[in-house]
Amino acid sequence: MTIQANPSGLKIGGKDMTEKEYLLQARYLDERIRSKLQQIESLNDLATSCSAVISDMPRNPNRGGPKMADAVIKIVSLQEEINMDINALVELKRGIMGVIKAVPNVEYQTLLEKRYLCFISWEQIAVDMNYSMQHIHRMHSAALKEIVVPQ
DSSP states (O other), X not given: OOOOOOTTXXXXXXXXXXXXXXXXXXXXXXXHHHHHHHHHHHHHHHHHOOOOOOOSSOOOTTTTHHHHHHHHHHHHHHHHHHHHHHHHHHHXXXXXXXXXXXXXXXXXXXXXXXXXXXXXXXXXXXXXXXXXXXXHHHXXXXXXXXXXXXO
């Protein structure tokens, strides 16, 4: 089995990976990117929140500084991770697109692209392609049999 190291930690290709597992990698990486974006949003909220304490005691001018600096460092680190993950996602989608394009049936290609590259629900794919859900699932099973996972 060939496993390539990549920043996202996902394995790319290999004998032990099913067709569906290979195609789902992009969705999982996209979800990880979205999760990191939510973390950044949460850290931004934390860094910019102010909690006023009313007191007649003299205040320490350094108070609160390290918390904000720590949050900014974490935000920058997460942004760097996100950029690496986005680059990995672009490359992964390019590879998946090549595998899908090798499927001889154009309708199968469309179904696979909608599901595994655009992350569209089965219901919406059925509407878009003007087929019943049952037929979409039959087409999907047949399309997966046409996929050749890269080694």
